[in-house]
Amino acid sequence: MQLSAEQLAWAVHGTPLLIDVNLTVEPGQTYGLVGPNGSGKTSLLRLLAGLNKPKAGRVLIDGQPLHTLKQRAIAQSIALVEQQADTTDRITVGQVVSLGRTPFLTALRPWSSNDDAIVAKALFDVDMAHMADRLWHTLSGGERQRVHIARALAQKPKILLLDEPTNHLDIRHQLSILELVRQLPITVIISLHDLNQAMECDRIGVMDRGRLIDSGHPHDVLTANRLRQTFGVHAHVIDDAVDGKQIMRFRSAI
Numbered sequence: 001m002q003l004s005a006e007q008l009a010w011a012v013h014g015t016p017l018l019i020d021v022n023l024t025v026e027p028g029q030t031y032g033l034v035g036p037n038g039s040g041k042t043s044l045l046r047l048l049a050g051l052n053k054p055k056a057g058r059v060l061i062d063g064q065p066l067h068t069l070k071q072r073a074i075a076q077s078i079a080l081v082e083q084q085a086d087t088t089d090r091i092t093v094g095q096v097v098s099l100g101r102t103p104f105l106t107a108l109r110p111w112s113s114n115d116d117a118i119v120a121k122a123l124f125d126v127d128m129a130h131m132a133d134r135l136w137h138t139l140s141g142g143e144r145q146r147v148h149i150a151r152a153l154a155q156k157p158k159i160l161l162l163d164e165p166t167n168h169l170d171i172r173h174q175l176s177i178l179e180l181v182r183q184l185p186i187t188v189i190i191s192l193h194d195l196n197q198a199m200e201c202d203r204i205g206v207m208d209r210g211r212l213i214d215s216g217h218p219h220d221v222l223t224a225n226r227l228r229q230t231f232g233v234h235a236h237v238i239d240d241a242v243d244g245k246q247i248m249r250f251r252s253a254i
Contacts, residue, residue, distance in 0.1 A: 035207030075103035100154030141168035
């Protein structure tokens with residue numbers, strides 16, 4: 001499923017947070033969003049998910065304006081994993097992930113064994129199946145993050161939006177979650193701080209002060225000049241001794 005943004009703008013209390021953002025992510029692509037803190041990545045993802053209405057411009061899925069769709073239809077197509085989502089309810093891990101099936105349940109289509117199987121697989125995929133009966137408030141930050149991702153997977157979206165999904169995760173789970181995301185046969189937009197992780201995406205976009213200032217293949221976008229101007233760092237590229245992939249090492253340009 002294709003996801004597009006046309007001249008998107010967003011402001012809070014008169015302060016522009018997004019300015020004239022144009023973006024198209026083709027079906028099945030993994031698109032990485034990078035940029036300094038406060039550059040607009042989270043605001044853009046929330047607009048793409050339909051959680052906020054743009055001040056100008058529009059979002060389209062497969063050419064259809066998002067604002068013309070009912071919320072249930074949007075939820076059946078798009079899942080968003082936010083950086084922070086919490087609850088004070090005494091709810092188990094399994095119940096949290098089961099919420100991902102809500103858009104598909106109706107009086108004529110109640111919960112079924114198929115929903116059980118989808119939830120079980122989502123928990124397994126994020127290495128949380130053994131904690132299905134644990135209460136939410138007893139989890140660590142990293143465990144909660146994996147549950148959020150499992151809930152989104154249980155939603156069976158055609159478009160998956162992830163806002164810093166590796167936050168709070170140990171390195172093993174960072175790598176496993178990113179590998180899982182890359183293998184999904186769906187459209188993915190993922191916000192990342194780690195530029196080496198972003199290099200694994202099909203395409204990336206660079207946000208800076210509310211604007212999408214560059215977009216394309218990672219090697220074409222993350223040039224020495226771009227890294228210096230936008231991120232304030234010098235990069236040194238080395239070849240990994242194990243698999244030969246290029247890895248960037250950074251030092252401050254200030």
